[in-house]
Amino acid sequence: MSKEIYLISACLLGINCRYNGTSSRILELERLIGSGRLIPICPEVLGGLDTPREPCEIITQTNGSLKVMSQRGLDCTSEFQNGAQKVLEMAKVYHVKKVILKANSPSCGSGHIYDGTFSRKLIEGDGLTSKLLLENDIEVYNETNWGSGEFI
Numbered sequence: 001m002s003k004e005i006y007l008i009s010a011c012l013l014g015i016n017c018r019y020n021g022t023s024s025r026i027l028e029l030e031r032l033i034g035s036g037r038l039i040p041i042c043p044e045v046l047g048g049l050d051t052p053r054e055p056c057e058i059i060t061q062t063n064g065s066l067k068v069m070s071q072r073g074l075d076c077t078s079e080f081q082n083g084a085q086k087v088l089e090m091a092k093v094y095h096v097k098k099v100i101l102k103a104n105s106p107s108c109g110s111g112h113i114y115d116g117t118f119s120r121k122l123i124e125g126d127g128l129t130s131k132l133l134l135e136n137d138i139e140v141y142n143e144t145n146w147g148s149g150e151f152i
């Protein structure tokens with residue numbers, strides 16, 4: 001039987017792909033690399049954004065649609081959507097059922113994201129990539145709750 005493959009936010013494995021050119025390295029997750037079952041992904045880079053890049057947050061429009069805006073007012077929605085689609089395609093290719101994605105990010109966050117005011121205030125919601133994966137019946141965990149997901 002082939003081993004189950006998981007996607008994981010690349011920044012959690014020490015890859016410097018965050019907006020400010022740093023990582024969010026978690027040693028316990030890095031130790032799982034040896035299993036050969038983790039594929040690191042960064043939706044924002046896959047969507048065509050540079051590193052470093054401007055910080056972005058999700059803003060809900062009055063008609064309920066979502067936009068992803070940078071702090072200086074650049075509309076990055078299409079790049080975020082493209083990245084989410086690419087991650088979903090990859091998940092389908094590898095028959096991924098569970099992922100570990102960085103908490104609170106406008107791409108990778110699950111359950112909580114920043115409120116769109118760039119004031120570090122969290123609200124309920126999912127990043128664009130997490131939302132798309134959840135809509136496709138893929139379980140999304142983050143660096144705080146992955147232990148409950150029985151990975152590896």
Ligand code: SF4
Pocket residue numbers: 009010011012017018019041042043044045102105107108
């Ligand atoms: S998009 Fe996801 S993987 Fe990329 S830096 Fe942000 S949180 Fe990490």
